[in-house]
Amino acid sequence: MHWEWKNCPTAWHGEYQGRSKKPTVILEAVASNDMWIWHHFFGLPGSVNDINVLDRSPLFNDMLHCTAPQVRYTINGQAYNSGYYLADGIYPPYATFVKTIPNPQSEKEKLFAKFQEARRKAVERAFGNLQGKFHILVSPGRLWHLDDLKRVMTACIILNNMAVEARRQNAPPLPSPLPSTEPVTATLAPGPTPAVMPVSLGPSGERFRAAFQNIRNNTLHKKLQENLIEHLWQEYGNGTIE
Template identity: 35%
Template sequence: MQLWNDYFSEDATYPSHMFRRHFRMNKPLFMRIVDRLSAEISYFQQRRDATGRFGNSPLQKATTAIRMMAYGFPADAVDEYLRLGETTVLLCLEHFVQGIINLFGDEYLRRPTPEDLQRLLDIGEIRGFPGMIGSIDCMHWEWKNCPTAWKGQYTRGSGKPTIILEVVASQDLWIWHAFFEPPSRAPKVNYIVNGHEYNLAYYLIDGIYPKWATFVQSISLPKGPKVSLFATQQEAVQDERDGYTQYDLYVFAQPESNRSSQVDSTFFTDMPLNLGNMMSIRNRVRDRRIHQQLKDDLVENIWQKFEMNQDFN
């Protein structure tokens, strides 16, 4: 009852923006997940026990799993609010994850198609980042049972062997790429920024990544209005395809022929088999000169977009 009154009743204690903050998603999306889980996964269907008393509700179980993932809570940290024991909490998380894979895997857990990439390019372009297809981040997951012979190549600054968990997300928080393996290359696209032509898509990143042509970092200590605006735009994240300005909508409405960012017609997802081609792509990806030129062009492009937006308004 407390959970219901706090978030799901008509006069809920916490409004929609607080729900979004606590659950890391908006309420309609959360309810869509709960409805599918309770309709198709038996574990999330509420039943009566031998005494006729109702068991835990789908909202309790789904909220438990989301809280653990959103906040990194241990299993025994949610019992005071959600009234679930540690063993039940772990079962909730296990069934929730498996249910998401089974029910939503075909729709969400897939590689982007050329059409998906074009939409990402369009969204990046209206925000001043032609050629941008998402934000990338990674973490090191400790490999407890790493074979002794492999420990050297998997051990980094922590002194323990780790595997990289790398994730790419678009501005609407759609996870496009996640894996435990060496990082893959960026898809090939064609776009123009500040009069210069480029043909490798790039990701927005934080400062821990190298200065490669496929990465665009923020500026930690921006000086001047142009660089400060770039840093602000680079670090911004939107919520579930909301937040478009009138100028953005105007740009979306323009003919496709006016796009400066296009998915390359030779786009493919497999790695090239020819060693020479692989080395050529590797060298282009790691080109620090292109990295700096692209960054400078984006600073100028975002400033021009800002001035056009001011004139449009």
């Protein structure tokens, strides 16, 4: 999402000029299906593309420093210990990204592409919801300092998440899921707390490199996609797609 910066310093106009030919600031976000925003990174110039935003983003910092909560789940009989994000085609084939299939051939691939593309729109709905609730994000930012824009964006996201949490508490119980031959199971185990860890006990260079390589592992990316394709076919291959 791009937020136009009306009072961007004149000397910065070229750097912050986005696709609209006006100075903008980029918001990167990760959102769940109910529009709760789990991660946001705001402040890069509008001229930066999505790949460069990802390269500068702290999205994977906890995983790289081995402080992320441990997530354990099973898909198609394969155990995993780290989460994944639904992403569009421009993003690289990382083990933590699940992308659609551009030209699906088989019925299994078509089903997977339909599910992935539908669920991936959650972040776009979250952006629209954020702008709908807070008109300040629709109007050009009139603040002079980037740090002030960041504070406004953070405040809006916090208020948005509070509203989502309130809606969760008032929501009726979810309907029972469809019968499954092999359901996806997941448990969340708390990871180490960085605040109480001695500085000297940080991850070694080898652990950091291993985590970095795991995140960018193309083979794991492909295997996860294959397992998700099989799982979705087992769940919804009879044509009953929600």
